Amino acid sequence: MTMDVTAMTFLMLVLPFVAALVAPPLTRALAQNAAWPLALAPAAIFIYFARYIPAVSNGDVIQGGFAWVPQFDVTYSWIIDGLSLTFLLLISGIGTLIVIYSGGYLKGHPQQGRFLSFLLMFMGAMLGIVVSDSFLMLFIYWELTSITSFLLIGFDHKREASRRAALQALVVTGGGGLFLLAGLLLIWHVTGISSLSALLASGDMMRESPYYLAALILVLGGAFTKSAQFPFHFWLPNAMEAPTPVSAFLHSATMVKAGVFLIMRLNPVFGDTGVWETVLPVFGGLTLLIGTFIGLRQTDLKLTLAYTTVASLGLLVMMTGFGAEGAVEAAVLYLIAHSLFKGSLFMVAGGVDHEAGTRDVTRLSGLGKFMPITFAAAMLAALSMGGLPPFVGFLAKEEIYYALAHGDTWDIVFTVVAIAGNAMMFALAFGVALRPFIGEPCVVPGPHHAHSSEHEEDTAAGSDHGDKSHTVHEAPLMLWLGPVVLAVAGVLAGIFSGTFHTLFSSPMSSAIVGAPVTLEISAIPHISLPFLLSIITVAIGIVMYLAADRLRTLADNTLTAIGWGPDKGFDQFMRGVVRLSHRVTLTLQPGKLEIYVTLSFVFVAAILLVPMTVYGEWPDMPAWPSMMFHEVMIFAIAIIGLFAVALAKGRLTAIVSLGIQGFAVAVIFMLYGAPDLSFTQFMVETLSVVILALVMTRLNLQPTDHRPAVHRIMDASIGAACGLGFGAMLLKSTQVPFNTMLTEFFNAYSKVIAHGHNVVNVIIVDFRATDTLGEIAVVVVTGLAILALIRIRVPSAKPPLKDNPAEAAPETQ
């Protein structure tokens, strides 16, 4: 039974990737209606994990997985507790709606299949993050979300803004991922623990470690970049270049919460320290204020929402790290509420854009008459975002104020920050959800299939240039289903707060706190300090909403006066990196083959000679053997060949002299009992001479050597040093006691097992055949590469001769 559960859970985690594979062909077959069958994948995941709700709300933690690399204690394992389950359901639930929404939003887009495929891949990666137990798995899925986000933001890759935004998101979040990797490795190193479940059970181990601060900074580096905390917030608004379903799903409901998720996950291990409770609220609070303030300036519906998302993420980080009673619970409630209302609002903005043809809030008005369902969904979501009862947003806001509003200065500062931020968010929420829908009907560009899609299926409306305002009509089912379901879910969670707390928020808070927690807050207003603060927030929010235009001018002027921002800084940084790498490449890779070869040989000589000198391991001078006359002659020829190479005036002479020297060596091999080696050496030398000569004619080199004398002497010394090094090494290795185990083995079994007398050949084709297979594969690849080099106009080729037999044992027969 347990095996079945493990296999099923694994299947569910792989399912989005399978769906991503079938998405393109399915879209070709069914056009936008492919979204319905594809939405079954996330729906199945939602239903599957929903069955865990009763167990998890009882406080159970479900774990499972497989050993991956047991030697390194790496597993593919998951942990499902209140925190990950809530995330799983949010991702798969919102994912289902988003897939359907994408079907309608990109209707008729030629790349719709690819889009759905990316989207499902992202979902798989995101599910992976939240269930990951092993560090490595967490990191891989973490980077996978960065990569899929890159693909989705750059989906409309023909526009430069998209490409820049995609690259920016990848650099910021992917770079943050590397911080996370370093942090996880540090934790692994310090504690010896490589899984989150074990880490959570490790108590104070991490907090007491001297590496606590370093690990914290690294992990927060990952979390802050992913969750767009100041000063890394700039990529998120730019990511709005992506089609709206992406903004709704990745950049508001799920991916950007991965950082918050990580902070929440690590809260029991890292939290409850002075640093934790200072860094998180300060950065979170700053992000909240900056996000909302820049948001006031925006006129684009999506950008406004993007900045409120930045602000909300700041609020979440601030609350998670605040440390007061109820703070984590507030973060939990707000996280769930935010996913519901922000996903909904983004989809509304997309629907408006799709039907009206513009997202500019100053050009939109009176749409409510034409799009009643969209308007209703928008209002429900905005009321939740504004924190009015009986919506789930109200619960969150009450809990926030309950946690913040205490006596000392620190608390008061953050209460003020929260009120300011929430009030601005209130104003922005209604700026998006109310303003375009009320007032007199306006003239808008008319429906379009957003962004680059020029495939106008709705030609009747598209060709009607005369009276454009009447072409606005209600969005199709695919476009309003998502926002309505999410908005209604926000209401239900608020009204049935008791059930909601039992099933979701209490188990999730318990998982974050690391101890059982029960939430009780309900949507029924009662007179208390938090409620008063809520009323103040709403009042300020209404004033700000009414003064939206003046505030926009104010924000605009302020930001223009500041001028420089991290977004500009990013460009400067990238330019600097490119310039630096250009300079480094120019220095290290001058493009002169001569320098490369010289350096290679200098280092070969150094590798051989330096250790021998440093560790005093020079070989002893061997006893001079008595030599036969012919042996002396052969050695003399080899040495003469060497001098001939060094002194040769022409290149051809040098090549041939090299051949003479090589032949002499081959004869030496022959004399001392290595016929195979000698045989090969003869052939290799012959071919080297032929091919070198051919290359020389091919390269149109001057026949004479142009190097000045100094240069020649230097080259000759480098060559001599290499030779000296190899000679000394070989001499040394013959002077240590020789282990004859292998020799005996091969001699004994070569004939018996492998039916061959020639030990060298038996080793090559039988005992070590797999090695040889690899080597001949290298020969083929090298051959192809050289062929390609010869064919291009600036050729540089060298013979790929391999000393294959020379690697085998030297003794034959």
Place this chain on the structure above:
Amino acid sequence: MNTLIFRTMAPYLTALMVLFSVFVLLRGHNMPGGGFIGGLIAASAFAIQGIAGGVAAVRRALWFHPMAISAAGLFFAGFAGLMSIPFEVPFMTALWVFPKFFGTEVALSTPLLFDIGVYLVVTGSITSIALALEEREDL
């Protein structure tokens, strides 16, 4: 290099060398030789013929592109390793059969196939490089 003697001798030399290379390949298991050295000899043979009689003639005579020969060799070598699958022994385990042809026992084995693969890889790769380099001379 284009002397009459060389041009007249080259075809015979090439034929002899190719024959010799096969001989070296086959005797390799018990005496000095083997696929690698055999392949080098064959490649030299084709290089000589290319210098003497032109690259186009060699290419025609070879029929296959040398790189294709090389690839086929790699395939044979890999295939020789995979032959172990139906016999359920580890990859690259040597398998031998000793069938009798006309009363003579002939030893056939996967190492032989493997060595032929090595021979073809070396022949093909070096020949293709040499021929490509020689080709330019003709221009």
